[in-house]
Every structure is written in structure tokens, then in C-alpha cells.
Amino acid sequence: MNPLSILRSCWPEGSLREATRQKLVMRQLSLHTRADRMFRVILLLQWVAGVVVALWVSPRTWIGAQSMVHAHVIFAIVGGGLLASLPLAMIAWRPGRLSTRLCIAVAQALFSCLLIHLSGGRIETHFHVFGSLAILAAYRDWRVIALASLVVAGDHFLRGVWWSESVFGITTASRWRWVEHTAWVAFEDVFLFIIIRQSNVEMRQSANLLTDLENAKREAELANKSKDDFLVKVSHEIRTPLNGVLGFTEVMQRGGHTAEQQKKFLQTIHRSGQHLLRLINDILDISKMESGHLDCQLGRCRPDKVIDEIVSVLRVRAAEKGIELESCWRTAVPETIETDEMRFSQVLMNLVGNAIKFTEHGTVRLTAGIHRTDEGSILVVEITDTGIGIHPEKLERIFSPFQQADNSITRRFGGTGLGLPISRQLARALGGDVSVESQVGRGSCFRLFIRAGSLDGIALHNPAAPLPEAPQPTSPPANRTDLEGMSILLCEDGEINRELIGWVLTAAGASVSYAENGQQGVDLIEDCVEKPDLVLMDMQMPVMDGYAATQTLRARGIDLPVIALTAHAMSGDEQKCLAAGCSGYLTKPFRLEALLDMIDNTFETTEQAEASWEDCVGA
Amino acid sequence: MRSDQQFYKGWRPVAWIVLGTLWLVGLGGLWYATTRYQFRRPPVAESSIATSWPATSRLELAARRDTLVYLIHPRCPCTRASTRQLQRLLDGNLLRREQQPRVLVLASVPSGAEASASPRHEAQRETDSSWTDTDLLRRCRQLPRSTVVLDVGGEESQRFGGRISGTVLLFDSAGNRLFAGGITAARGLEGDNPAAARLHDLLCRQATPSPSLLTGHSVSSPRPSLSAETFPALGCQLCLPSGAAPSDDSQAATAAQTPRKTPLPRAL
Numbered sequence: 001m002n003p004l005s006i007l008r009s010c011w012p013e014g015s016l017r018e019a020t021r022q023k024l025v026m027r028q029l030s031l032h033t034r035a036d037r038m039f040r041v042i043l044l045l046q047w048v049a050g051v052v053v054a055l056w057v058s059p060r061t062w063i064g065a066q067s068m069v070h071a072h073v074i075f076a077i078v079g080g081g082l083l084a085s086l087p088l089a090m091i092a093w094r095p096g097r098l099s100t101r102l103c104i105a106v107a108q109a110l111f112s113c114l115l116i117h118l119s120g121g122r123i124e125t126h127f128h129v130f131g132s133l134a135i136l137a138a139y140r141d142w143r144v145i146a147l148a149s150l151v152v153a154g155d156h157f158l159r160g161v162w163w164s165e166s167v168f169g170i171t172t173a174s175r176w177r178w179v180e181h182t183a184w185v186a187f188e189d190v191f192l193f194i195i196i197r198q199s200n201v202e203m204r205q206s207a208n209l210l211t212d213l214e215n216a217k218r219e220a221e222l223a224n225k226s227k228d229d230f231l232v233k234v235s236h237e238i239r240t241p242l243n244g245v246l247g248f249t250e251v252m253q254r255g256g257h258t259a260e261q262q263k264k265f266l267q268t269i270h271r272s273g274q275h276l277l278r279l280i281n282d283i284l285d286i287s288k289m290e291s292g293h294l295d296c297q298l299g300r301c302r303p304d305k306v307i308d309e310i311v312s313v314l315r316v317r318a319a320e321k322g323i324e325l326e327s328c329w330r331t332a333v334p335e336t337i338e339t340d341e342m343r344f345s346q347v348l349m350n351l352v353g354n355a356i357k358f359t360e361h362g363t364v365r366l367t368a369g370i371h372r373t374d375e376g377s378i379l380v381v382e383i384t385d386t387g388i389g390i391h392p393e394k395l396e397r398i399f400s401p402f403q404q405a406d407n408s409i410t411r412r413f414g415g416t417g418l419g420l421p422i423s424r425q426l427a428r429a430l431g432g433d434v435s436v437e438s439q440v441g442r443g444s445c446f447r448l449f450i451r452a453g454s455l456d457g458i459a460l461h462n463p464a465a466p467l468p469e470a471p472q473p474t475s476p477p478a479n480r481t482d483l484e485g486m487s488i489l490l491c492e493d494g495e496i497n498r499e500l501i502g503w504v505l506t507a508a509g510a511s512v513s514y515a516e517n518g519q520q521g522v523d524l525i526e527d528c529v530e531k532p533d534l535v536l537m538d539m540q541m542p543v544m545d546g547y548a549a550t551q552t553l554r555a556r557g558i559d560l561p562v563i564a565l566t567a568h569a570m571s572g573d574e575q576k577c578l579a580a581g582c583s584g585y586l587t588k589p590f591r592l593e594a595l596l597d598m599i600d601n602t603f604e605t606t607e608q609a610e611a612s613w614e615d616c617v618g619a
Numbered sequence: 620m621r622s623d624q625q626f627y628k629g630w631r632p633v634a635w636i637v638l639g640t641l642w643l644v645g646l647g648g649l650w651y652a653t654t655r656y657q658f659r660r661p662p663v664a665e666s667s668i669a670t671s672w673p674a675t676s677r678l679e680l681a682a683r684r685d686t687l688v689y690l691i692h693p694r695c696p697c698t699r700a701s702t703r704q705l706q707r708l709l710d711g712n713l714l715r716r717e718q719q720p721r722v723l724v725l726a727s728v729p730s731g732a733e734a735s736a737s738p739r740h741e742a743q744r745e746t747d748s749s750w751t752d753t754d755l756l757r758r759c760r761q762l763p764r765s766t767v768v769l770d771v772g773g774e775e776s777q778r779f780g781g782r783i784s785g786t787v788l789l790f791d792s793a794g795n796r797l798f799a800g801g802i803t804a805a806r807g808l809e810g811d812n813p814a815a816a817r818l819h820d821l822l823c824r825q826a827t828p829s830p831s832l833l834t835g836h837s838v839s840s841p842r843p844s845l846s847a848e849t850f851p852a853l854g855c856q857l858c859l860p861s862g863a864a865p866s867d868d869s870q871a872a873t874a875a876q877t878p879r880k881t882p883l884p885r886a887l
Contacts, residue, residue, distance in 0.1 A: 058696035058807070062784075062855035064773070065729035070696065071656050079649045086642040094635070103639065110646055117653045155650075163654055163805070 019214070023207040028140075033096040035138045039104045040091045042135065046111050047080035054118050072118050079114050083107045098143070105144045108132045109151035130188055137192045140199045145192050153182040237279050241272035277589060282418040289425040296429050298453070301341035303379055304333045304463075307368055310348045318356050318364060323386075325356070327366035329463030334370055337379055338453025339430055347426045348381065350419040351434070351446050355385035362386030362443070370452060377452040378432065384445045390438040398436070399424050423448075482600060484509030489532040491521035491549065492565070493541040497588075501536065501565075504592050510599075517541040518549025525553065531560055534603055539566040539577060547580040554581035561602045565590075657805040660851045668780040672794030676778050678768065681721035685791055685822065689724045689762075690776050692784035693753040695855035700809040701785035702758045704802045707809075708819055709763045718822050720789065722765035725781075726756060727773035727858040773859040784854035789821060797821050801852030814850035 054076035060067040087107045090100040112128040119125040129152055136144050160178030248265040251257070257265070288294045311327045318325040348366075355364040367382045390398060398420050424434045431451030438444035488510045492498045498514055505512045513532065515521035518541050525531055535553075539546035550562050563584040564577035574585045584602050586595060672680050680686050689705065691698050709719065728750045751769060759767050770776050779788055789798035798821055804812035 060694070061696070062692050062694055064856055064858040067694075072696075075649070075653055075656075079653065082642070082645050082649055086638060089638070090635075099635070099639075103642075106643075106646075110650070113650065114653065117657070159654065163658065 017208075017211060019211045020204070020207045023210055024204060027203060027207060029096045032101060032139055032141075036091045036095045036100060036104070038135075038138065039108070040088060043084040043087055043104070043107065043111075046115070047076075047084045050076040050080040050111075050115055050118055053115070057119065075114065076118055080111070083111055083114065098141075101139050101141060101144050102147050105136055105148040106151055108136060109148040109155070112152065113155050129185065133185065133188055133192060137196060140196050140203070142193050142196055145189055145196070149182075149185050149189050152185050153178070156181045234279070234283065238276060241275040241279075244272035245269050245276075273589070279418075282422060285422050285426075286418055289422070289429075294425065294429050296340040296343055298338055298340055300336040300338055301344070302335065303337050303344075303368065303452075304329070304461075306341060306345050306348065307366060307381070310345065310352055311366065314349070314352050314356060317353070321356065321360070323356065323359050323361055324363040325352070325366075326363060327368070329368050331369040331371075331463070332460035333368075333463045334377075334452065334455050335459040335461065337370075337377070337455070337458075339379075339450055343426045343430060344450060347423045347430075347434070347448060347450075348383075350423045351381075351383045351448060354419055355383050355387065355444070355446070359385040359387035359443070370455070372455070377455045379448075379450050379452040381448040382445055383448070384443065386443040389440040389442055389444055390436070391440055392438070395436055395438060399434070482508060483596070486510045486534065486599075486603065487513070487532045488534050488536060488599070489513045489515060489521060489524065490536045491515040491518060491541065491546065492536070492538040493517055494538070497538070497565075501595070504595065505599075508596055518544030518546055518552075522549050522552050525558060525560070526556065531558065533560075534599060535560055535562045536599075537562050537564055537582065539564050546582075547576070550577075550581040563598055563602055657808065658853075659806070660853065667782070668786070668788065668796075668799045669778070670796045672790050672796075673778040677775065678723055678725075680790060680792070680794055682792055684717070685720035685789055685797070687720040687722045688779055688788040688790070689722060689759070690779065690781035690784065690786040690788070690857060691724060691726050691755060691759065692855040692857050693726045693728060693750055693756050695755065695784040697807040697854040698755055698785045699758070700803050700807045701787075701801065701852070701854065702755060702762075704809045704815055705787065706758070706762060708802070708815055708822070713819065714822055719764050720822060722762050724756075724759040724762065724765055724767040725770045725776050725779070726759070726767060727770045727776045729858045730772035770858075773857055776857050777859050781852075782856060782859070783852040784857055786852040787818065789818065800850030801854070802850070803853065806853040817850070 051073070054070065054072040058070040058072045061070045084107065087100070087104045090097070090103050094100045109129070109132065112126075112132055115128050116122070116125045133145055133148055136148055156178035160181070161175055248269050252262060252265055285294075307327055311325055315325045352364065352366065362385070364383065364385045367384070369380050371378045371380055400421060420434070427434045427448055427450060432449035434449075435447045436444060437447075483505060486509070488505055490498060490501055490505070490512055492501065492514070493516050498516075502512045502514065513524065515524055518537070520543075521535065521537070522544065525535070537546040537550055541549075544552075546564060546566070550564075553560065553562065561583040562581065563586060564580075564582040565586050565588060566573060566577065567588045573587075577585045584598050586598055672686075678688070687709075689702075691702070707713070709722065756767060759765060768775070781788070783801070785801050785803070787798065787800065787802050788796060790796055798818050800814055802812070802815045802818055803809055804814070
């Protein structure tokens, strides 16, 4: 390794995080202060040791019979005291400073010279130099080692050139003997530098690790707090519509209401249920986004149609609040763009729904346009409202999950605070983003950007096309009877669901049999000669779940249509069900119409069973 | 109050810089003083050292080999290095048997030291043994072919003209002085040096006669004498008779002509 690179790497500071750097500085300060305290003792000990050695080896000098204190004793007392004085003062008043340890380095190196002198130049005393360098390495600072080595080298140079016997013990030494001695010191220095480097690297790694641990702890605490906040908010959001469901259900159980009142109660119960469903879907969406499982299915879709549908759906809600909902195109309308229609629609629904929600009077306007860039075309939809507006400091906060501008907003307008974060994530997944401008009291303007894909060869139309009329609220469909004569096996462990689905199927004319788990269902099918026309399979059941039951049926050559019913709505669940052998897939809660349609569609594509299932069960 | 604090805070670094500078200057002075001390010659003249074996000396000159007189102060700490250096020179590994000189260690002690060594003076016994049983004397007794002579009062040392402990005198069998001076290069520092090398050469040449080109007989090559000015001894001053002043060789010889006033040196 290049010596210069070793020197440079003795203090590897590059690209340190601020928190890590602070920890490193604090640790270095602690280390240097500790080493200072150690040298306070060492310097005092050396001073005392020098005096003791002088008193022991050469206490007095003689002129005949008369004696006086030997010069070595004076050197030991005065010289040792002088050497130790400034370092001790700096340790007392400037602990941990670079200047303090450099001063100590000089003193330590010169203490070697003094002790060598006091010991009569004994070669063994020279090991004090190597010992001093090793102890100075406690500072983990190459500058300390380098300075001490320079002092030793300088002393050897001066004495070696002019008084070689005072340092080498001989007068016959070469004038370059000091180089050899310095080389031995440098030899030790190389190893000390390597050790210091390793120590500093380890210290930095340790500081990094500590920073990571602290960050992780902080994040865990934040996550824990977020979880608590989440539970509180979700709990509130669930309890509010649930209160409507339970309350109106109880009111209806008491009886004594007119048909009109009952209808209104049922509508409220249904609306509350839908609100709960939206909440759960939002939470699932957030979960998918955070786990990186958000999938977008790109395809060609008509943007004007999507916008018109959103406007159509939400115009009723806007009309109920007495505000206007408008849309227009300021550029030509591409016939199609390449995006995920469902996600695009979801984002628009969130943004426009929000705008209506926070607007008391005035207008909500959608303005769409296509912008062509070097990287492709971008669809921009501006949703401008004349609502309450958002404080500038809280503009970014609204895109964090479960965050609204402030708690008063939650109390006044409700909501989970999930709509905007989901919208931004979806927009980003579609190659764009959501931005916002707002003025408190004057309204907000949300801009949705999504990548439109290539528009080469795509026709552009005049945007002046009339918007379709808003659909009128429709009543629930009358009971259908199009499952007449069909036999259906319902594998469902939930008693309420068994009862509900059984009632619907029976009302539709089907003959329904029941199994409480997958094993029962498989046994029933295998034991009967005449198989059912179709199986509705709950995928989560005790004993044997729907996946295993379906796989068992397929493995035994039974090719009955099996429709999976699952409360799992995460990405990949449908593929998992289909991979298990299911013919269709419905997510709970499902609309009853959707269930009947699914049965119809599945049944049409499947051959009728030859044997009568009812006979089999009856037998 | 605040301005005072700012004043002291502002001047604090300057104070440290001044202190540091003074400290470095002091260290430089210390470094110079210790180094200079190692090479500082004692404030006495060495020119009075006898150039030939003093006629009045009570010591006996060896007839068939050189005689090395080693003048020491028994309590001089710096002479330990000279003794170790001499030990190395006279070691059997460096000199053959016939090259070994007779070594006379002349340890000068104050005249009161021997007198007070009587058991009747219990209080002074320790003090006296500190002169007559020192580590240095024990080392000198271990020198090859050595005889340690206690020179009470230092008169014998004075005859040889020595003043400084660690002085080595080498005489040939004819009494001619071949070498005089110290054998360490610095005070208390043993190690190879020109004086020790020179002494070694002189001892070796004693037994390596070179053949004469004219007669074919072996004759000893002349060995030039070296003065103590060239290689000064660095040590304590010897115990000499009170009032003894630096003198030249003739004075030393003259002083040595009154043997009745000088006590007989005592071999240890």
C-alpha cells in the first residue's frame, strides 16, 4: 500500500453523514481526552523516574573529597519538570485539543532524549522511543506519531552529525547513521499508521452503525406512533359508518316505520357499507404501495371517456352540495392514450371527490390537455376548486398517509387522509405526479400528470363534445330467477355468508348445497355420482382451504367450474386462485348482482353436468 | 464584566502561543545544556601528566610488558563508563596474552578515609567503606592483570600528574609514556571512539614487531606518545593533596622526590 495513501486514510472523513460525523467527533474527543489523562500520569511518572534514576546512578559529582549535586539530578528535576510542565497545563486547560496532543508528542519524544542522557546513553533506554510511539498511538492520530518521529529524527540528526557518540555511543559512526535510526522509527510508524487507520475505520463503522441504530430506533418509534395514529384513525373511520349500519339496523328491528322510511334507512346502511369498503380498499392500496406491489396494467384507453365518466358519477354529489362541476379540454383530445385506465380513473375520482368535498360553494373545474415533450406525451388534468384552500406550510403534508392539513379538517370534513397519498403514488406509478397550488380561502388547484405514451398515429378530435348526462340513481334490481334448475355447492365456513349467499342463490332459482370446509366439499363431490353444476369456494376455511380443495378436485379429474370467493384483495391473489384451478374470482364484499353475473358467465362456458346433483344429495 | 471576559477570551490563545514558544525555547536550552555537559572538559589542565614513569613513584613498572595506570576517583559515577570501556579493551577476545598490560588502578581517596576506617570509629565506618568498597572499585578489581592501589591522599596520583578520574596512562617497559587521556568520547558514555581505538592499537603493536629491512632482525616499530589534550578524560576531579596545583611534568617529578612525606600506597 502506498505510504501516502495510508497517511491519508488514517483519518477517513470522506462522505460521512452529519450525524455520523458528529458521533465520530464526540468519540474522538472522548478518546483524546482519555489519552490526555493517561499521559498526565505518564509524564509525571517519567519525571519522577528521571529524578530517581539520576539520584540512583549519579547522585553527586566530586572534586576530590568534596561533593555536590550531580548535574544529572538537576537536569532530571529541571529538565523533566520543564518537559512535563506545558503538556500538564494543556491537559488541564485544553484537554482533547490537537495542540495538546502535539505538545505531548514533543514532550514524550524529548523525554526519551533526557532519559537516554540520564542513563548514560545506555542502548536499552532507546527503547523508550519505540515505547513512546506505541503509547502515543493511543490517540489514533497519525499527526501525533509523525511529529514525535520528526522530533526523534531531528534529535538524531543534530547529535548524529555533530556529537554522534552522545546518541549512538560511538564517535566512529557514519554521518548518515541518523538515517538508519530514523528508518527504524519510520518502520514502527508504518505499522502504527496501519493500526491507526484500521482503528479509525472501525470507529467510523461503529459510528455509522450507531447512527443507523438510532435512526432505526427513531423510525421504529415513529412507525409505532404512526401505527397508533393509524389504529385511532382507522378505528374512527370504521366506527362512524358502522354506527350507521348498526344504528339503523336496530331502528328497523324496532319496527313501526313506513316503507319510505325503511327504504331511506336501508340506503343509509348500504352507503355506510360502501364507505367501509372504500376505506378498506384505500388501506389495501397504501399497503400495496408501501410494499412495492402496486401493479399497473398499461393499455390504450380513451381519456375523454374516463374524464366524462368521473364527471358523470360525481356530478350528483356536486349537485347535492350546490356547486358546479365542469370539465373541458384546452388541447385536441387524443383518441386514446396508453395508461392504466382503472388507476387513472381512481386518481381522478380521488382528486375530484376531494375538490367537491372541500368546496362549499362555487365551482370545481377539470381542465385536460396533452403536452408533447421530447420524452413523449403527457396528459395534464387540472382540478381547480373554489374551496377552503390549504396553508402553504401544509401543502406537502397532505400527501403523507393519514395526514390532513390539520385535525380540525378531519373533524369538519372527515376522511382518512389516504386519498391524496394514494393519488400521488398512483400518478407516479403511471409515470407522472400530482402537484398542488393553493391559497387559503380562495381554493386549490391540483395538477395530475400522467404519461400518455406514444401518440404517433393517434387521431386527435375536437374537444367541443357534449358531456353525457349524469346517470340517475337506480334502485336495486329485482330478484333474478335466471339460475332456475341449477345446482350449486357453496363451500363457506362463515355462517352469515352461507345464509346470505344461499338466500340469494335460492331466490335466483338455484338449488344450493352447503359445506363448511374444503374437505367436506371435496367429500360431497366425490361421494355423489351426479356432480353439482358449479362450486362457490371460499378460499379461507378450516380443515382444508379453498386452494387445497380446488387443487384436490382438479387432481382427481373433476373439472367442475369453481368460483373463488376470497376476502384477500392483495395483488396476486386472483392469479393464485386461478393457478389453483378456479374458474372465476370474486372479492368479498361483492355485489350480489356481480355474483349472479359471474355464475351466469361461468356457467355458460361450462358443460352441463350429466347427473343430477340433487338426486345424489337426496340419496 | 462581559468585556473583561471577552478580553481574556481573546488573549487566551495568544497566551498559549507565548507559553508554547517559551517552552520550546526552554527545551532547546535544556537540549543544548545536556549535550554540552557531556563534552565539557573539567576546568583543570592536563598538560602536567607525566611523560615518563615518575622516578619517585612507589609503583612498580612491569619489566616485560606495558604498564597501564588507571587513575580513578572511587565515587565518580562517570568513571563507570571508562571502566567498562577499559574492560572491553583488555578483554581476552581483543588482546592476546602477551599483549595484556599490567594494570595499576590508582584510586585516590582522601587521607581521612583510611584513618577513619578503624572499628573504633563506628560512626564513620559507613562513610569510609563508601570510599574503599565502591561499585567502581569492585569493577576495577575485575580488570585483567589488575592491581587496585588505594592512593590515600592522592600523592601517587599527583606524581603521575593526573587530575581527572578516568585518566589512562600507558607506559612501555622502559618507562616511556605511550598514551595519556580518557577513553570515552563523552562524559559517562561508553562506546567505540578514537581514543579507545588508539589505545587498543598501541597495545596490539607492542607484540607485533615489524622486521627491519636493513638487518632482517625484528624490531619494535616506534610508538608515538599521545597527549591528554587530544583525548581528555571526562570525570570527577581526583583526591589530591591539599594545595596541589596543576603542574608540569618536572614539577610533578620534583614533588615526587620527597617520598618521606608521602604515605605508602596500599594495594587492595
